[in-house]
Amino acid sequence: MRSPRRRVLLVPVLLCLSGLLATRPTTAEGETGDGSDSRISAQVARLYEDAAVATQRYEAGRREAEKQQGKARRVEELLTRERREITVLREDLGRIARAQYRGGGGLPVVAQLVLAGSTDKLMRGQHVFSQANLAVDNAIDKNRRAEARLAADEAKAVAAWQAVERRALELARLKKDIDDKLEQARWQLQGRADASVAAGSCRGAVRLDRPPTHFVGDWVTPVETYALSAAFGSGGTRWANRHTGQDFAVPIGTPVRAVGAGRVVRVSCGGAFGIEVVVRHSDGYYTQYAHLAAVTVDQGDRVTTGQWIGQSGTSGNSTGPHLHFEVRVTPDAGSALDPVPWLAARGAPVG
Structure with a gap:
């Protein structure tokens, strides 16, 4: 006969496990971060x-x-x-x-x-x-x-x-x-x-071998080479009010990098932003990277300046391949500020 005490201890363990699983990005049914996704x-x-x-x-x-x-x-x-x-x-x-x-x-x-x-x-x-x-x-x-x-x-x-x-x-x-x-x-x-995005669940992070890099400063632009498209505050039929970030026109699969060191607080799929990553930095600001084609980090990961955190795409409400980049005072939409002067003030001018 099993001890009642063992069953009592098992309940908190299961609750802890379920909590840990809840903090990780969900995986689409039958898909993992390994296999063909990682290979592609x-x-x-x-x-x-x-x-x-x-x-x-x-x-x-x-x-x-x-x-x-x-x-x-x-x-x-x-x-x-x-x-x-x-x-x-x-x-x-x-x-x-x-x-x-x-x-x-x-x-x-x-x-x-x-x-x-x-x-x-x-x-x-x-x-x-x-x-x-x-x-x-x-x-x-x-x-x-x-x-x-x-x-x-x-x-x-x-x-x-x-x-x-x-x-x-x-x-x-x-x-x-x-x-x-x-x-x-x-x-x-x-x-x-x-x-x-259609399933509303993200595949696991893909781990990519990147060439060694060295950055002079603590901040960089979110992509290395780009053409600027929609700017912060610009109008258009695609947004309910005004554009809340800076768009970087880049081909699908372009490595997207963390603009500064921090911790990943969100990896999500679905909605207008498609696949997105949100990073919290040590100064209390948050940066968002949206319309991605793949992510290379998991929620809770620590990232360094210039580290690859995803690959650009055209997921979600997007009219073509680009990276939508935001700077926020909270992790949520609605708290964005103009990212171009924000990056310039940190030694990473955009243009």
Whole structure:
């Protein structure tokens, strides 16, 4: 027979467990933070890194291509000069040949002997004739060398331009391949996010391996590269009154980072904000990150400046991929203030 005391102790234990479970983000039925969700999130993050590397390679290749183009242009300029030189050499050769013919250089030696009248005159004529022949030979040799050099340089010019074209094609293929893979993975990730929002429950956090980073200050912008869209206080049909945050237009899957150190006080799905994360900072302010496609933290987690806490998306009441960022004096909506001067005052200017 079981002891009544054991049953009495079991009740508080169960209550504690149920309380702990209640504080964690709920998981959609049949889904976990592991498996395909984590793989897709990790794939997107990895492809972003690959895209960054590809962009660096593309830029390096573009600079190299510009150098090659400059080299090819210099070779073309050299070819132009060489062609002009060959034209001059051919004209000189023609003049020498005509002068030699007019001076009797084409007559046989016997005819020259008969016509010379004296041996001295004949020897002087032969000397002139030899000098003329030497000039002709030198001119022909110089012309041949110039033409050979021109042919070699023309081949170099063709090879230089072909190298430029090959490099451009290689870089374009590389970039397009990564962009295509990234676009496909982005929308797979967003599909999972839409399913979570429709179910009103968040999948577990995905843990992403991020490259090592170092931040100079204690505060950063919520995304690294972006274009600003809807500003704080702006009007529009999408909001009941005024826009309560600053929107950062970024592609789906862009890593979203905590603007400063703090603790995650909310991870939720559903509603106008879609998938969102709220962080409380040590100075008492709260920051919200909304319309996410995935989260990489759990409620209660401590986060550091710049730590990845999610991936941007277009979940909830959103007309396109972007991050909705708010600064609040409480964790709830309705207490927002303009985040742009707030970040600027902390050394993280937006713009």
